[in-house]
Amino acid sequence: MFNIKTFNAIAPEGMSRFDKDNYTINERETPDGIILRSQKLHDYAFPESVLAVARAGAGTNNIPVAECTEKGIVVFNTPGANANAVKELVLASLLLSVRPILQGAQWVQGLTGEDVEAQAEAQKAQFAGHELEGKKLGVIGLGAIGAMVANDAYRLGMEVMGFDPFVSVDTAWTISRRVQRAQDLNEVLTTCDFITVHVPLTDKTKGMIGAGEIAKMKPTAKLFNFARGGIVDDDAVLTALEATELAGYTTDFADEKLLHHDKILVLPHLGASTDEAEVNCAKMAARTLKRFLETGVIKRSVNFPTVEMAFNSPYRITIINKNVPNMLGQISSAVAEEGINIENMVNRGRDDYAYTLVDINEDDEAKVAAVAEKLTANPEIIRVRVIKNETGAC
Template sequence: MRLRCVVLDDFQSVAVESADWSVLGDQVEVVALREHLDGEDALATALADYDIVVTLRERVPFPGSLIARLPRLKLLIASGMRNGVIDYAAAQAHGVTVCGTASSGTPPVELTWALLLGLARGIVRENNALRGNGPWQSTVGADLHDRRLGLLGLGRIGSRVARVGLAFGMRVSAWSQHLTRERAEEVGVELAVSKEQLLADSDFVSVHLALGDRTRGLVGAAELALMKPTAYLVNTSRAAIVDQDALLAALHEGRIAGAGVDVFDVEPLPAGHPLRSAPRLLATPHLGYVSRANYTTYYGQAVENIRAYLAGSPVRRLP
């Protein structure tokens, strides 16, 4: 029997062209959905006739209640080798194999710097003014050289962001709950005594932590109040690490100079959402992982995962 495979959230209509799905031959029919499916009922209805689901990052939760409503589902493939919104125990209980793919940390590092530089030099505002026959030179850029970059997290991505900051001549410090002085020295940065010190001292703060019980809401109203009014916050990690309402209040009240945000509590961000019109905000629609190389990896390895499953030897199994 021919299996049916659906690729979720193919917003740019590039999933099929990013890999050679033809190697699956007549064994698998592949369909890519461009529109986001929101809510368990919508997902249960739309996915009922598919044996294989390819999901993008952690945008679509697969709790046990949804998996139970998909009796035809045999293989669930997630991009990346870590996914916090899939109920693995329920998948196993219902005979669903879960596999992942590799994911490069390079694109989020590069986007972090795109946001930081865009904020520092007023790129969007100046571009809009120039193209709209507005004022010539309406902003005064914030310098990076000899300014302090504070990193919340110094893992795979944070350490690479740190090295770019050092190349700009910035003074870089980092903090996380288990960060050691040895690790900080290995990267060539200072270890901040506390989260509070890092926030108070930094001219730019960038978030690079995994989301968990200890990091959810880590940056709230009290933490934002510690930042300089001339400082900028960048979050390309997970939305829930920074309290959204507190950030909106800080931006509207001008208590920080600005923020660069690539991740949101709800994605895609609904029309009319307060973040769409917030002042001092440079926002992108979760582009951190979106690059040609990453998509080639995601979908190319998704095809490999399907072929391996069909051969009876699944690869890159999660968790």
């Protein structure tokens, strides 16, 4: 029986995946798994029981990922589950940046008299705007969201250029061949009329768009940030706007110094705030966490490699260890010393850590436990789990 701890309200469509025969929800202070949305866990004291944390969303900056990795806690996210919601908000913001729709709607509310229609017709010229068709959009980061923005912006009649040196093969297949591929970031900065950023916040991307990058943009360019607040240097944006070296900035991340500026539109982090996105994220997070707890399979983790293998043996041993030489040999020896055959094994490394699935052809629970005890005693091994195959085939 696994126990799941929740932070925030998780859509019931996701939580319903944890069947009552095998899961309890928030019944113990020693959970096996945690599922959350935006709750910050940096001050949370993780019990030793915690095996995994699943974020119902793409960003994981509210989770101490490095600490979790050191403790052998797998951190999952839900890339792509909220991509359509963010994409639609980006497209809406592009339209709002060229058409003063909000300003016009607010102005109309102040009209009075029987000739309101005539007043509106007479003064509507002050809210004339421009069209997106024929303008050039630069998309920095071609993950799930960036790829969708690029494709749909092209369908709006825009010329689209994308830049992402690390674009995945799966994503590459989804990007329209009409989207130009930039060879470097400077090509996007110097040629595009609109630039939207869609990269995760890491040590390498923090402040990615700063004074130097903004200086390379056209003075008529408009910048959009629906990724994470720290990726764009807000002070550099303000300086550029005051010097008329940038035409506008739209962000989904509120900061007091950005408010009340006629060239800045600040939204209250609405990117994934749709009912559909919350449900999709909850379903994906629950499905990923459930599969890991029951089979040890890792998919969509931000701190451990993807490791998948069909589970057909009586028992599976999962091992999280430091990525050092001869670890597979030590694991194999520990199994062989108990006279057990390895039926299947897969190992993947990621930076300083590695993850291994070992399926063994053994029904004796005591012998399997003895193997796990030997492996746990290895100082290079962080966590060992024994999973019994309850179905015969997973």
